[in-house]
Amino acid sequence: MKPMLAIVGGFLGAGKTTLILSAARLLGQRGLRVAAILNDQGDDLVDTHYAGAMGLACDQVTGGCFCCRFPDLVEAAGRLAEYRPDVIFAEAVGSCTDIVATTLRPLLRDHGDRFRIAPLTVVLHPQPAFDDPDLDFLYRNQLAEADLLFERGHSVAAWLDRLLSGSIAAGARTLDIDYARYAEAEAALAWLNARVTAEAEPPISAAMLVGPLLDRLEARIRIVHLKLYTESDAGYLKAALTGNGRDPAIEGALDASPSGRHDILLNLRALADPESLRAIVEREFAALPARLAWRKVQCFRPSPPVPYQRLGA
Numbered sequence: 001m002k003p004m005l006a007i008v009g010g011f012l013g014a015g016k017t018t019l020i021l022s023a024a025r026l027l028g029q030r031g032l033r034v035a036a037i038l039n040d041q042g043d044d045l046v047d048t049h050y051a052g053a054m055g056l057a058c059d060q061v062t063g064g065c066f067c068c069r070f071p072d073l074v075e076a077a078g079r080l081a082e083y084r085p086d087v088i089f090a091e092a093v094g095s096c097t098d099i100v101a102t103t104l105r106p107l108l109r110d111h112g113d114r115f116r117i118a119p120l121t122v123v124l125h126p127q128p129a130f131d132d133p134d135l136d137f138l139y140r141n142q143l144a145e146a147d148l149l150f151e152r153g154h155s156v157a158a159w160l161d162r163l164l165s166g167s168i169a170a171g172a173r174t175l176d177i178d179y180a181r182y183a184e185a186e187a188a189l190a191w192l193n194a195r196v197t198a199e200a201e202p203p204i205s206a207a208m209l210v211g212p213l214l215d216r217l218e219a220r221i222r223i224v225h226l227k228l229y230t231e232s233d234a235g236y237l238k239a240a241l242t243g244n245g246r247d248p249a250i251e252g253a254l255d256a257s258p259s260g261r262h263d264i265l266l267n268l269r270a271l272a273d274p275e276s277l278r279a280i281v282e283r284e285f286a287a288l289p290a291r292l293a294w295r296k297v298q299c300f301r302p303s304p305p306v307p308y309q310r311l312g313a
């Protein structure tokens with residue numbers, strides 16, 4: 001049986017990874033094997049670490065979205081097919097749209113012999129609308145091309161049943177989208193991915209490290225999605241903020257004991273220019289009661305989308 005390849009799109013922080021992980025658990029209970037492809041403009045992805053830590057077979061496409069890195073997507077799916085999964089979920093970059101024309105239809109045309117191509121799911125963002133015109137543009141286009149919508153709080157099992165039923169057409173709606181406007185909207189965002197080691201003497205708990213850091217970053221940055229994943233000998237902690245003034249979502253060992261070393265992975269998407277974003281992040285990290293070693297920092301604006309191919313209406 002060919003594995004089903006199911007693309008899950010939706011805005012930054014909408015809940016794509018959360019949905020994929022819940023779906024993987026449910027399918028696992030039904031005796032099915034699941035794998036996932038995560039996708040981002042940069043590398044060092046919190047989502048991949050997290051999904052891997054949850055025991056999911058994962059691969060990733062980095063350095064651009066599925067549309068611009070189409071051959072990488074096909075390769076990643078081919079690698080995962082070796083695990084003989086029943087379903088491969090592929091999470092698109094949260095600022096990406098026009099997925100039907102650039103990814104789903106080419107998959108249907110050229111790779112339908114290896115994969116059963118599922119309808120495009122778009123996860124609704126908990127915020128019904130964005131007051132920023134660039135974010136609004138991206139989000140509206142994402143919704144317009146969905147074959148299936150998933151909304152938080154609704155039944156994951158019911159969504160899966162529809163996804164797997166074969167009764168919903170895949171790639172039914174293509175967009176008529178202005179790529180110059182699309183590029184401009186994405187360029188309003190800045191991406192920052194950092195890997196930092198913090199050594200604290202006396203040892204400090206992850207919660208004591210992360211809590212004040214989130215407060216300080218939130219006060220200075222227009223956050224679209226901030227994900228922070230920290231590991232120490234006391235366990236892991238994942239914190240996420242999907243906007244300013246919201247409560248962070250925390251998972252993992254919030255009550256973990258103090259530790260002398262924390263390996264931190266930060267993925268931050270913000271309405272900002274990359275240079276100021278990086279300066280703010282470095283300044284606020286420097287205020288931590290710990291000695292820092294910056295292992296890697298990437299900070300950039302997404303480059304204009306140039307699809308590998310496009311099969312319009």
Ligand SMILES: Nc1nc2c(ncn2[C@@H]2O[C@H](COP(=O)(O)OP(=O)(O)OP(=O)(O)O)[C@@H](O)[C@H]2O)c(=O)[nH]1
Pocket residue numbers: 010011012013014015016017018019047093094152153225239240241242249250
């Ligand atoms: N309460 C609740 N929180 C959710 C749900 N889905 C996602 N979240 C939270 O929303 C935040 C963002 O979820 P993710 O699944 O990381 O979102 P994403 O779409 O994968 O984000 P990007 O990969 O950055 O585009 C996380 O902190 C989740 O815990 C949900 O169904 N209910």
Ligand SMILES: [Mg+2]
Pocket residue numbers: 016017018047091
């Ligand atoms: Mg994600």
